[in-house]
Structure formats: C-alpha cells, structure tokens
C-alpha cells in the first residue's frame with residue numbers, strides 16, 4: 159500500500175499555490191491528508207502533483223464575530239472543536255465535531271478539507287448545509303463565495319474547479335432563540351456514522367440534516383410536520399442505501415429514531 | 429523514469445536527520461526504513477489502527493497519513509523518545525509494565541505516544557476520559573481493560589511526582 163509517484167510542491171503563498179495547481183491539470187491540493195493519503199496509498203487516486211498548502215500563511219485562523227464563525231483552510235478539526243467562542247456563537251460546530259473521527263485524526267484533518275472532500279458520511283458538510291453556510295474559494299480569476307446549497311453536486315464531488323483552493327468556510331451564528339441538536343449512531347465512537355442527524359429549530363421552522371443517507375449532504379424541511387410524521391416525511395426525500403456497514407432498512411430505522419431524538423432535544427429548554 | 433529525491437530534514441526525538449526520499453515516502457516508512465526507528469509500527473496504513481501514532485509538536489498524529497516531506501519543521505517524538513536517555517521508563521511505559529497493558533506489543537507504541545500526550549493535556553482523567561483517550565487505537569490482544577488501568581496508573585504515578 160504505497161502511493162504512486164507524484165511531484166510535490168509546498169508553496170509559501172496563495173498565488174504560488176494557485177499557479178502550481180493551474181500548471182498541472184493532474185495536480186491536487188494536500189491539506190491535512192486524513193482523507194487524501196489513504197486514497198493515495200490505496201491507489202484510488204494518483205495525482206501527478208501534490209500542492210501542499212500547509213505552508214500558506216494566515217489560513218489557520220478561526221475568527222468569530224456576532225455573524226458567525228469563519229474557519230481557515232488550515233484550521234484543524236481539533237482547533238475548531240476547542241474554540242470556546244466558536245462554540246458559543248454556533249453550538250452545532252462543537253456538537254458535530256466531537257463525532258468527527260478520533261482526536262488523533264482531528265489533530266491533523268482540517269474542517270475545510272472535510273467540507274470540500276464532500277463525503278456524505280461526514281458531519282461537517284451537513285452542518286454547513288443545514289446552517290446555510292458558505293465556502294470562500296480562490297482561483298486563477300479571483301475569489302468567489304459558494305453557498306453550501308450549491309457546493310455539493312454528487313458523491314465526493316463539489317463544484318470547485320481543479321485549479322481552485324477553498325480558503326475559508328463560514329458558519330452563520332445561531333439566531334437568538336434558535337436551537338440545535340446533533341446525534342449519530344456509529345459502530346464505535348469516532349467511526350463514520352451509520353446515520354447522523356442535526357436539527358435546527360427556529361420558532362416554527364424545523365430543519366434536519368442527515369449524514370450517511372444519500373449521495374450528498376441532505377437537509378429536509380420539516381416545518382409544520384407533526385413529530386410522529388417527521389421521519390416518514392424525511393424518508394420520502396432521503397435515499398438510505400445498503401453497504402457493508404448497514405442495510406438500507408436499518409438506516410431507515412435509524413432515521414426514524416434520530417429524527418425524533420434531535421428534534422425533541424432541540425425543542426427542549428436546557 | 430527515476431524518481432526525484434528530495435532533501436528532507438526531520439527532527440526526531442531531539443535529533444536532526446538529513447535524508448533523501450521520494451515525495452511519496454510516508455512518514456511511517458521514513459522513520460522505520462530510512463532512520464531505522466522501528467518502534468513505530470505499521471498496521472493498517474490508512475489511519476484506522478493507530479499503531480503508527482507519533483507526536484508532532486507534541487500532538488498525536490498518524491505517521492502513515494503524512495509524507496516525510498510534509499513533516500519538515502515539526503518536532504517529532506516516537507516511542508523511542510519516551511524513556512529517559514538512561515533507559516528509565518516514562519510513567520506511561522512503567523504503568524504498562526505494571527498493569528500488563530500489552531501482550532504481543534504490536535499496538536503498544538501507538539498507545540504509549542497517544543497516552544503520553546493525553547495525560548499531558550489531562551493529567552487526572554476520569555475513568556470515562558481514560559477510555560476516550562485510547563478510543564482511536566486498536567489492540568487485538570488485551571481487550572483494553574489493562575490499557576485503561578495503565579492510563580489510570582500512569583496518572584497516579586504522575587500525580588505522585590508533582591505532589
């Protein structure tokens with residue numbers, strides 16, 4: 159299990175990183191490597207160049223304002239998880255991040271990397287989508303902001319071009335009076351979820367995002383639906399599938415259990 | 429095509445090493461094959477088992493999920509760097525010996541590095557925190573009970589030193 163050969167560059171500026179990507183159509187960004195390196199070792203991916211962005215200045219910041227939390231591309235999951243201000247302004251970040259892999263993986267893996275890796279079994283893409291967040295992207299012709307709702311186009315696929323770098327992700331603050339909850343079922347703590355659910359309740363509005371039930375992160379609007387019918391409404395829009403970890407029927411059952419659990423929790427005053 | 433070799437300076441257990449490796453050399457392989465530090469074990473090579481865990485600037489990371497070229501500038505600690513220079517075992521190593529925290533020993537280097545960092549961040553873990561500290565490492569022999577005991581014993585040894 160060894161990666162195929164590749165050229166390696168570790169640029170010191172964003173401009174150099176962008177030109178390295180533009181200079182080779184087979185080039186790929188290397189951030190924390192916690193998803194990419196296994197893919198390389200298993201030879202499921204064989205980029206001709208790796209552009210290691212770990213030397214780029216200024217991208218490791220987690221910036222919190224009243225509007226929300228901005229996470230730089232080099233902020234590790236562990237940095238975001240430990241950030242008390244971030245947890246206060248948007249509590250769903252900490253609730254969900256504590257389920258992302260194990261502490262050792264979180265020390266290296268980046269939250270932005272996870273968002274653009276676009277695994278429907280990952281927590282943070284769903285969180286970003288549920289909260290209506292966005293990703294800031296730099297490319298050869300400047301920067302653009304991509305709303306999470308436009309970001310995910312297919313399994314493990316975003317609308318980022320090969321020569322673009324995600325520089326930050328923005329998670330909006332929790333509105334006053336709004337509440338969130340997160341729960342997931344995994345075989346072992348730290349494993350990818352068999353199913354996960356995140357709820358955002360704001361007055362009458364009820365929305366739930368689902369992990370691992372479909373090809374892309376999916377958020378369902380359950381506003382106005384009675385609690386005991388929510389799971390059925392959600393399942394009509396979800397696509398639980400069979401794999402070696404769980405059957406589709408079991409996943410559907412977990413959707414039933416977790417939908418009720420997270421909505422009830424988000425509605426309960428603590 | 430001959431593969432390009434890159435000059436890489438790794439700092440491991442306080443010593444600088446200069447090597448020439450291809451970009452694709454995993455840090456775990458650089459430690460084992462290029463530096464002969466075979467204490468770092470390789471089980472799954474995709475981040476799941478934890479046997480290859482080393483400390484980078486004091487934080488546990490998977491050596492199999494990093495390239496040696498990416499480790500430049502980091503202060504690395506492997507299991508070889510845990511004991512004193514005179515061979516005196518660290519508290520965590522001592523606790524593993526006392527509590528029978530290993531059988532075949534394959535997983536042990538990853539546990540020792542992980543727990544060393546874990547107890548530095550949280551010197552007096554509760555029983556649940558002790559379990560959580562090792563949740564990212566797999567052991568096929570012990571059933572974990574004695575490893576959890578070793579975490580708690582190491583915390584005790586550490587408390588004895590500072591009091």
Ligand SMILES: Cc1cc2nc3c(=O)[nH]c(=O)nc-3n(C[C@H](O)[C@H](O)[C@H](O)COP(=O)(O)OP(=O)(O)OC[C@H]3O[C@@H](n4cnc5c(N)ncnc54)[C@H](O)[C@@H]3O)c2cc1C
Pocket residue numbers: 186187188189190191192193194195196231257258259260263266267268269270271272274275279280281282318322323324325348349350351474475476
């Ligand atoms: C054992 C194990 C368990 C895990 N469990 C979970 C889990 O339960 N939940 C979970 O969500 N994740 C899990 N992960 C994955 C982890 O969260 C990764 O950290 C994350 O998916 C990717 O972040 P990274 O920085 O490591 O990205 P990398 O691995 O470096 O990159 C991943 C992909 O994103 C691209 N990329 C990364 N950053 C950028 C950027 N700034 N701009 C453009 N492209 C970029 C890369 O080119 C690559 O295609 C697990 C990983 C392991 C090894």
Ligand code: FES
Pocket residue numbers: 469470471472473474475476477478479480481490491492493
């Ligand atoms: S060998 Fe690195 S985690 Fe298993």
Ligand code: FES
Pocket residue numbers: 529530531532533534535536566567568569570
């Ligand atoms: S002691 Fe054998 S794998 Fe842990």
